Amino acid sequence: MAALVHFDEAGQWGETLVCEQPIRAALQRYGLACGRWPLRDLGDGSIDAVRAAYHGELDGLGLAVRSVDRVQLRPDHAGWPELRQKFIAEHTHDDAEVRYFLDGAGIFYIRVDGGFLALLCEAGDWVAVPAGTRHFFDAGEAPSFDALRIFTAPEGWVARPTGAEAPPLPLFDEFVAGLLELTGHAEPACDL
Secondary structure, rough: OOOOEEEOOOOEEEEOOOHHHHHHHHHOOOOOOEOOOOOOOOOOOHHHHHHHHOOOHHHHHOOOOOOOEEEEEEEOOOOOHHHHHHHHHOOOOOEEEEEEEEEEEEEEEEOOOOOOEEEEEEEEEEEEEEOOOOEEEEEEOOOOOEEEEEOOOOOOOEEEEEEOOOOOOOOOOHHHHHHHHOOOOOOOOOOO
8 A cells, every 4th residue: 555644524634654554454443454466467357357366365355256347547538537526426335345456546535433534556456445435536637547346246336426525635636746745755757
């Protein structure tokens, strides 16, 4: 995991974690799980190929995988502004979702008591979001990621919007800039 930041309800930047073990422990307090898997060849990217490549890891999650899809977005994706609006609207799922990043980066924002968690994920990272968890996702103005979405329901990605007002949180680009500044690495040439 690249970073986990706790924001209060007003969107104030709080505790920042950048090491895998503390991030994992912090997420577990909220019923979430995360980790890293080695990047492997997924062949055609089908559910069978994913199961074959990651059978041990998926079994370790204890989830009955029924649907897998792959989202690949690049900066020139024509439909990104509209798609982004769907992703950044807070929603839940009726089933558990595991997101595994094959390339690039994105941020999961999870509503918790007293505020929000923002989890920056990069290639090799996975996060498991339990059913009913209020969350949203962003990959910035110019997205660059390739991720598998793994579900326990055969329908796959079905968002249930909460209707909640957008929280005052920094989205991907502002978040990354803030994180780089916080760690003393704010340089124009530095990107994920």
